[in-house]
Amino acid sequence: MDNSDLQKNHFTALKHKYKVGQYNSGVSDSFLYLILRKADQGIQVTNLEFQWLIENRLVGTVEIISLEQYQAEDKKRLEAEFWQLRTNYNIPKQLELPMSSPVYSILGKLDxxxxxxxxxxxxxxxxxxxxxxxxxxxILYFSQLKSNYKATNNLNHFPEEPLYSILKKLDVKAQLSDSDADWLLDNDFEETLEIHWQQEDERKAELEFSELKSKYQIDAHPDTSISSPLYSLLRKLDSELELEPSECEWLKQQNLSELIAIDRERKDRRFFAELKNKYKATQYQSSDPSSRLFLILRILEISESKTSNPSGESKVLIDSEKDIQWLSEQGLVETVDIAKQIHFKALKTKYQIVGQLTLDPFYEIMLKLEREERLDPKQVIQLIEEGRLARHGKIAVAYYRLEAIFCEKEHQRTGNKWNLPSASSNWRKADEPEKALKVTENVNWNKVQESDLKSALWVTRGAAFRDINQLDEAENCATQARECHPDSHQPYTLMGAICYDRGEYADGDNWFELAAERGADDTDDEIERIVRMTKDKDKRREVAEYLLSKDSNRYKWANSYIK
Structure with a gap:
């Protein structure tokens, strides 16, 4: 095969290689052949030649030749890139690394x-x-910092100044300079700047926390974080805000009783001011919660609100008279008037008085009872007869109790045995029949010469037995009394009451008639008392019906016990 044929075959092969399709053949074949031969030999195709290929619509050929030429230059590019990696990642110049070294792969992966x-x-x-x-x-630290501090809009792979230094400062919570803050603002790192301001606030808070601990002398407490409840509690204390019970409980668990005391004193001072205003004591200058006035006003407040417990109420009643005297000495006239009304109300509650009751004379009466002082018997009897004082109310009972105690003491002091039946009688009126029996249980009857005295002792002892429903013992005492002094009406009255208690009404009437014959003028009162003191409703109704059937006019009061 001659050269001409070889050339044609070569041209054909090149056209196939470079995907030369239909084009305007002719004189230009030799130029196309020249271009393809240059490309096949790796000789750079010129821009003029590329332009000719494009003009002849050989775009596919252009792409193949361009790719081959790019590939031919790729090693140089790799060398340049590897050199750049060496430069970027601080590879020493003297270190020789083949292009196949895995170091370049590692750096490329990182890049x-x-x-x-x-x-x-x-x-x-x-x-x-x-x-x-x-x-x-x-690089890794810089990337993490950018993520942590909202600076990911910086796309540089390598630590960039001053951003890297600023982020490192933020990471150790070091204070930024004004120029650092300005740089963040100027370069659109608003979120990063916000974190900086948050850190500034935290730094100020930590300083404040430390100063507050020092101010309140609790430097030894281990909490230093501003997230500790202690920080918020100290701020509340410093702002003179009241602590909640749960907060005080937390302080108690932390053994910080001194802070609880501070809060308690401030609450007391505010409460003291409120109480002084409420109870008209604002002219009192001191606001110290340890003052006596604060204690008195608190007692008044507890008493008025009716929230005191039994022990607290007892203290009010014991100390109030002295407290009122102290208020008077301080010139707190309006407070004295209020205190008297509250004290009077508390005493009424203690003595179970319901409804209206005038301050005079009952306040003074109850004060005397509180002082364990005897009342004027005439005054008590008058108030009972006027219906202003209940015969068996707490005041009357307290009066009878004091009278009983007085009679016992008089007997001990003088030896006068007439004080014994008086003491026993008053104990019975005070609803304490056991004490009435105790008064007469050690009487040496052989040494009691006066028949009327002995009879009185037996009568009052029998009445006490009747009070506790020991009717046989009561009857025996009545018999003894009648034998000692048969002309006294009291033993007969006692027997009448015993019979009524037993339901032996006819016998009881006989005894009451015998009592009346001996001078008793209160048998009807005694009968009414029997009915009133009968606890069994059916029994009480039975007695009332008997009396009404006997004489409905004389005993018309019995109707109230049938309803």
Whole structure:
């Protein structure tokens, strides 16, 4: 085969290789052949030749030749890129690395944004690339800082100044300079700047926390974080705000009783001011909660609100008279009037008085009872007869109790045995029949010479037995009394009452008639008392019906016990 045929075959092969399809053949074949031969030999095709190929619609050929020429230059580009990686990642110039070295692969992977494995880092370390590893650590740290501090709009892979230095300051919560803050603002790092301001606020709070601990002398407490409840509690205290019960409980658990005391004193001072205003004591200058006035006003408040417990109420009643005297000495006239009304109300509650009751004379009466002083018997009897004082109410009972105690003491002082039946009688009226019996249980009857005295002792003892429903013992005492003094009406009255208690009404009437014959003028009162004191409703109704059947006019009061 001659050269001409070989040339044609070569041209055909080149056209196939470079995908030359239909085009305007002719004189230009030799030029196309020239271009294809240059491309096949790796000789640079000129722009003029590329332009000719495009004009002849050989775009596919252009793409293939361009790719081949790019590939032919790729090694140089790789060398340049590897050199740039060496430069960027601090590879020493004197270190020779073949292009096949895995170091370039590792750096390329890192440069593409991928994380390195421990084995890859070890390989770099084995090559002695200390500076490179340090830079990689800085890159990773920079990336983490940008994520943590909202600076990801910075796209630089390598630590960039001053951003890197600023972020490192933020990471250790170091204070930024004004120029640092200005740089963040000027470069659109608003979120990063916001974190800086948050840190500034925290730094100020931590300083404030430390100063507050020092101010309130609790530096030894281990809490230093502003997230500790202690910080918020100290701020409340410093703002003179009241602590909640749960907050005081937390302080108690922390053994910070001194802070609880501060809060308690401030609450007391505010409460003291409120009480002084409420109880008209504002002219009293001191606001110290330890003052006696505060204690008195608190007692008044508890008493008025009816929230005191039994022990607290007892203290009010014991101390109030002295407290009122102290208020008077301080010139607190309006407060004295209020205190008297509250004290009077408390005493009425103690003595179970319901309804209206005038301050005079009952306040003074109850004060005397509180002082264990005897009342004027005439006054008590008059109030009972006027219906202003209940015969068996608490005041009357207290009066009878004091009278009983007085009679016992008089007997001890003088030896006068007439005080014994008086004491026993008053104990019975005070609803304490056991004490009435005790008064007469040690009487030496043989030494009692006066028949009327002996009879009185037996009568009052029998009446006490009747009070506790020991009717046989009561009857025996009545018999003894009648034998001692048969002309006295009292033993007969007692027997009448005993019979009524037993339901022996006719016998009881006989005894009452015998009592009346001996001068008793209160048998009807005694009968009414029997009915009134009968606890069994059916029994009480039975007695009332008997009396009405006997004389409905004389005993018309019995109707009230049938309803």
């Amino acid at each position: 593409a944004g991928y994380s390195l494995t421990d084995s890859e880092l070890n390989l770099l370390n084995n090559h002695g690339l200390v500076d490179t590893i340090t830079l990689i650590q800085d």
